[in-house]
Amino acid sequence: MIKENYRVIGVMSGTSLDGVDLAEIEFNLKNQKWSYKITKSETVSYSPEWVIKLKEAMNYSEAELIQLNENYTDLLGELIKSFIEKNEISNLDAVCSHGHTILHQPQNGFTLQIGNLPKIAKIINEKVVCDFRVQDVQLGGQGAPLVPIGDRILFSEFDYCLNLGGFSNVSFEENGNRVAFDISPVNTVLNFYANKLGLDYDDKGTNARSGKLNLDLLNELNALEYYKKPFPKSLGFEFVKEVVFPLIEKHSIKVEDKMHTFTEHIAVQTNLALNKKQGKMLITGGGAYNDFLIERMQFHLPKIEIIIPDNNTLEFKEALIFALLGVLKLRNEINVLSSVTGAKSDHSSGIIYKY
Known part of the structure; x- marks a missing residue:
């Protein structure tokens, strides 16, 4: 048994x-x-x-x-x-x-x-x-994202589950299927520029908030080919290194302006990624502590109720869900959804x- x-x-x-x-x-x-x-x-x-x-x-x-x-x-x-x-x-x-x-x-x-x-x-x-x-x-x-089956099993009361880590990824139900994909880079870029200011990370998005929006850079970021692709799709650090950093570095603007503009870019792409712009959205990952980023998301998604959970769930949600994937594997039960990854089968x- x-x-x-x-x-x-x-x-x-x-x-x-x-x-x-x-x-x-x-x-x-x-x-x-x-x-x-x-x-x-x-x-x-x-x-x-x-x-x-x-x-x-x-x-x-x-x-x-x-x-x-x-x-x-x-x-x-x-x-x-x-x-x-x-x-x-x-x-x-x-x-x-x-x-x-x-x-x-x-x-x-x-x-x-x-x-x-x-x-x-x-x-x-x-x-x-x-x-x-x-x-x-x-x-x-x-091969990614793998977290969505955990979202479906453990967090079904939310319309959207958004994780803001090195990259952002979202999962939600659409036509009876769980769909999920990587939206954009997040902390892989923001932390890189925080490092240039001598910081490990930009606490609460304070430095990004102090910068100015550069519309040319924002438009170029939003025009990247990845955002036009249909899901399933996923990102790796190669994309940041080979595509995002060279694009940002073409602009001779202050580091804070780069951070401000990239934060706006994340918020814009999050809005574009959601199928119905309303309901409840659970946000986890280190980016949930970035007050400026959360404010910009709320600005672009006024009908979404953003919910940031207790610290344990916020910080350890991915460890939690990989633990669940392991338990499902021990039970020889499905732990990866083909509707999410594009594989031949669950x-x-x-x-x-x-x-």
């Missing part, structure tokens, strides 16, 4: 390079409805050396990537092991880990998340469910390692 209660750890590292999110989560299935409780959580920041490695890794040779994967799996395994020991966590059903995306090229049938080598299970001495994206790409899908994705 399949269980109805699970204790797992969800692990997520996002493109904004804030660090590794770890959350102990209890799931309960009652009357065919899942509920969750985040009992312990922590974000472990990367060392400056690891931030540089992860930023530069997309340019690594194959041999360098293989070594990086080995080293990162060791790092991630030790972080998870430390989290378990520090919080005296026991009786786990699994650790469900996303790893860290280095290369994401679904158009070439390729995606790479490091930190998903078999030895991770032995390092932490627990069953591990990981590597959730590869199978979807092999089935012709984008499927149960991920690899299970036993220690």
Whole structure:
């Protein structure tokens, strides 16, 4: 008989390079409805050396990537092991880990998340469910976004679920299907320019707010080819590096003006991405703390009720949902929706390692 209660750890590292999110989560299935409780959580920041490695890794040779994967799996395994020991966590059903995306090229049938080598299970001495994206790409899908099935299962009371991380992604129901896609870069760009001001990030969007809107730059950003594509579609850091940064850098304007204009761009694209401009929208991810960005979104979406949840859900929603994907994989149930990724069929994705 399949269980109805699970204790797992969800692990997520996002493109904004804030660090590794770890959350102990209890799931309960009652009357065919899942509920969750985040009992312990922590974000472990990367060392400056690891931030540089992860930023530069997309340019690594194959041999360098293989070594990086080995080293990162060791790092991630030790972080998870430390989290378990520090919080005296026991009786786990699994650790469900996303790893860290280095290369994401679904158009070439390729995606790479490091930190998903078999030895991770032995390092932490627990069953591990990981590597959730590869199978979807092999089935012709984008391998992203994977969070929407969690939105449907855990957050069905919202019309839209918007995550503002390194990139923004949204999910919603349309004609009986869950659809989802990446909207635009967010913190991959805003943090880059905050770094130029000597800051890790732009607290509450204060520096962006102080800048001026540059209409030429805004119009060029909004005209990018990606925004005209139909979904399913997804973004990787390659897009930011090869397309967005060169476009912004053509403009000799103040850093604050670039940040202000890009914030407006995010808000405009969010408005364009939503099918019905009304209802309730749950916003999570680090960008939810950016007051200026939220204000600009509200300006463009006056009939949307924006809801920012409790801090645990806000900060650890992706770790929470990858934990759910892991539980569904343990149950051999569908955890990736083809309506979202464009794969040939819905499927149960991920690899299970036993220690």
